[in-house]
Amino acid sequence: MLGLGPEEWQAVLLSLKVAACATIVSLPLGLGVAWLLARRRFPGRALLDGLVHLPLILPPVVTGYLLLLAFGRRGVFGAALAELGIVFAFRWTGAALACAVMGFPLMVRAMRLSIEAVDARLEHAAGTLGASPLMVFLTVTLPLSLPGCLAGAVLAFAKAMGEFGATITFVSNIPGETQTLPSAIYTLTQVPGGEGAALRLTLVSVALSIAALLASEALAARAGRRLGAG
Secondary structure (H helix, E strand, C coil): CCCCCHHHHHHHHHHHHHHHHHHHHHHHHHHHHHHHHHHCCCCCHHHHHHHHHHHHHCCHHHHHHHHHHHHCCCCCCHHHHHHCCCCCCCCHHHHHHHHHHHHHHHHHHHHHHHHHCCCHHHHHHHHHCCCCHHHHHHHHHHHHHHHHHHHHHHHHHHHHHHCCHHHHHHHCCCCCCCCCHHHHHHHHHCCCCCHHHHHHHHHHHHHHHHHHHHHHHHHHHHHHHHHHHC
């Protein structure tokens, strides 16, 4: 495909691995936070909402630096985690963590809107029939909001594929370990004669992003039709 070399394929596959891991791991937490914001009123709700969306407002480099302070080898949590053999700094797992943090607001927002669109009377009716809150969520809320929730996951995946600032600040740009697509493109633009490879990776990145956005739009449209029919 596009004549990619071994190192270019390595960056593409690593990006897919990091983005998939970031999306899958953050999915349960994102769904829980979205449900809390959509269906519950509690002290500190506005603060939680602000914290969730903070990565969208902060410069990505700042987010990456905060992650380094928190999860670096000498960070607030990183030192204790390192003793357990869990290391994020300068590892692909750290790249996945950074991508998960950056994509989390997009995931939660899409899921929240989808859950809010579900008629609360259906949930109340299920509750009056004896279903527990968990069963109401699993049998009513989640099935009706599923396309929108999947759209949020796809958006988070697309964001993870294109993340650069937070990732390079937190885990640097190590070929084969943390060098994702954006990092590889950046590196190639700094190397004489690297324009061709940078262009090939750019085309791959654009194709993957467009595919993800089209999938997200299709899932969102399906969610609208499903809720409208309901």
